Amino acid sequence: QSLALLQNGRFEECVAKCQELLVLAPHSPQARNNLALAYFQSGRVKEAVDTADETLRNQPDNHFAKATLAKLYFLTGCNTEAQKLADQIVKDPPTAAHQDALVNAMETLAFLGRDEDVIRLAELADVEIMDDQSEAALLHYLAYAQCRLNDKSAAKASWKRCLKVSPHLQEARLNLDDLNAGAGHAPWAAPLTKWVPKEIITATAKRGSSKILAGNPYLTPLIPALLDRGDPVGREFAMRLAMADRSKSMLEALKNFALGSRGSDALRFEALQFLRDEKFVDAGPHRIYRCGEWKQVQLITTKITHQALPSNS
16 A cells, blocks of 8 residues: 555655554565655655665665665765665675565666666566566666667667566656657656655746755755756756756756757757856857767857947947
8 A cells, every 4th residue: 555655646645654554563674665765755855864774774685775775865965875875786786586676776776877787787687587567677777778878779679678568667668759759868767756856846846946956955966967867857857946046066067968968959058058148158169969969069149139239240
């Protein structure tokens, strides 16, 4: 019941159900892991980390709990702690016999941008003993990492295998369609709703972006990561937050995004024009990735005024 509530976005109900279960089984790892994720999605990020940390301390060999805590550390701005746990996961990875833990570990490594490690775990797995859902998830994360490492043909093949195993895995379908269309968003491992608590996304939509980072400082380290490897909604969410914040670190993150090759041409060019308006970059020419190749682009801006101005043009 708690898992169903978690998967259907009924996070406060999931918290209550997990707490009810923990009265009966105080050390149940499934209940504690679900509770940590439900706390996070409810915006109770400290309680989420504390719950996952306590679970791992009580069960240090629990691979699922280790991956969950690493993911929550990363999503709450504790990247150093997250990377240390990720190192442990790579050194002693879960096997296909513990398929939920293996898939969770691959997702965590994908969040952390450790593409080579995602592929390493996939290559070690014996898919013959995995159920269809876990095998499909493994193939999705494998395709994501392959695409990140510029092996798009292998990525397409892995996503096609994934959809053959599980035709309804939405992220795999969306990534493959995006890649085939050349839209420029692929790859991404997970939607924005797995990166940021639902209440933060809702608050941003209702109240705008200007005060979100100030009220939730743990989001700041996530902005560069979302710009680099978020889904289409996640990239735009991160870009709007950075534009509203206007701090030097956020402008630098936008610059790295605008002059990189991740994300759609339109979104990166909008970021570059914003930086030009903010006088954070000059008119160029700038080397940008556009229409599948690197080009030199000069930024041209116009201003409409109500009075004639002197011009030597």
